[in-house]
Amino acid sequence: MKKNLFISAVALFLIFFGTALYAQEDKGVLLEFKSAPADGAGYTLAVDSDSFFTLYGLEKKIRQSVTTDFTMTPAEVVPPVKDALGFAIEINDEKVVSDGEKIDSPARGTKLNLKISKNGKIIGSSDPSKLQYFQDLIISFPEKPVKKGEEWKVETPFKIQNGDGSEKELTAILKCKVEDFKNINGRNCAIIETKLSVADEKTGSASLKAGAAGTMNFDYEAGKIISINNVINMDVKVYNEKAQTKKPLEASTLKSKISVKLNLKK
Numbered sequence: 001m002k003k004n005l006f007i008s009a010v011a012l013f014l015i016f017f018g019t020a021l022y023a024q025e026d027k028g029v030l031l032e033f034k035s036a037p038a039d040g041a042g043y044t045l046a047v048d049s050d051s052f053f054t055l056y057g058l059e060k061k062i063r064q065s066v067t068t069d070f071t072m073t074p075a076e077v078v079p080p081v082k083d084a085l086g087f088a089i090e091i092n093d094e095k096v097v098s099d100g101e102k103i104d105s106p107a108r109g110t111k112l113n114l115k116i117s118k119n120g121k122i123i124g125s126s127d128p129s130k131l132q133y134f135q136d137l138i139i140s141f142p143e144k145p146v147k148k149g150e151e152w153k154v155e156t157p158f159k160i161q162n163g164d165g166s167e168k169e170l171t172a173i174l175k176c177k178v179e180d181f182k183n184i185n186g187r188n189c190a191i192i193e194t195k196l197s198v199a200d201e202k203t204g205s206a207s208l209k210a211g212a213a214g215t216m217n218f219d220y221e222a223g224k225i226i227s228i229n230n231v232i233n234m235d236v237k238v239y240n241e242k243a244q245t246k247k248p249l250e251a252s253t254l255k256s257k258i259s260v261k262l263n264l265k266k
Contacts, residue, residue, distance in 0.1 A: 029146060029181065030144070032118040032119050032223055033223045034224070035086075040074070043072065043262055044069055045066075045067070045068040045069075045262050046261045047068075049063070053254050056251060065097045068094045074087060074088075085118060089112045090111045091111075119142070139176060151176065151178075153174060154174040158172060172210075173196070175195045179193045187222065188219065190218045194216060196211060196232075198210040208236055209235040210235070212230055212233070213230070213231055214229050214231060215230075227262060227263045235255050
């Protein structure tokens, strides 16, 4: 009898907890990064790329895989900025394999201090040259609670270099959508679908096509990324400006498919 009462009590607790959780999600969930002094996180980042490269008729296929272990630890924001979080990022180990050959990685031991707003907007870093390594892994969230099915977009300007040394500014548009809320390995997560696009760009010396699609699992209670799966496609052509032809003559081309997987270590 006592056993049955205990089981019933547990069942009622789970029903109540589940109802409260769904009620919270129905009203909307505020997605924001959080940190605590002892709340460091270890991640494994795996990047696999298949590329096809041509140069004046010569062809080469390149396969490369990079596996990086890094930690992301809360750090003091100096000088203080309202609603800003500081993180110290350190690469503990990195393995690179290119066309079956192991390559020593210069990234091991790399450190970076990152400053972001709670909703994920990057405010600054200690070394902008190393920022690209991590900034593609962070999404800016809306400043209000979001529900299942809600969408938003993030626009990020960047520059490409023309053949004459000048620079052209483009905009990458990241569209985000809350696909669902799920409990993943005991963590209450927002499942966020992402689609990245860059408007096809053509200049007298080059053309660029790029896009990506993926999913992020974000623990909205702990305020941290649990996992990311992304596939990036790039198609770049560089033209021979000296060739006297009606149609631009391709000097080199690069087509790449890149798989990006980030996972929080348990």
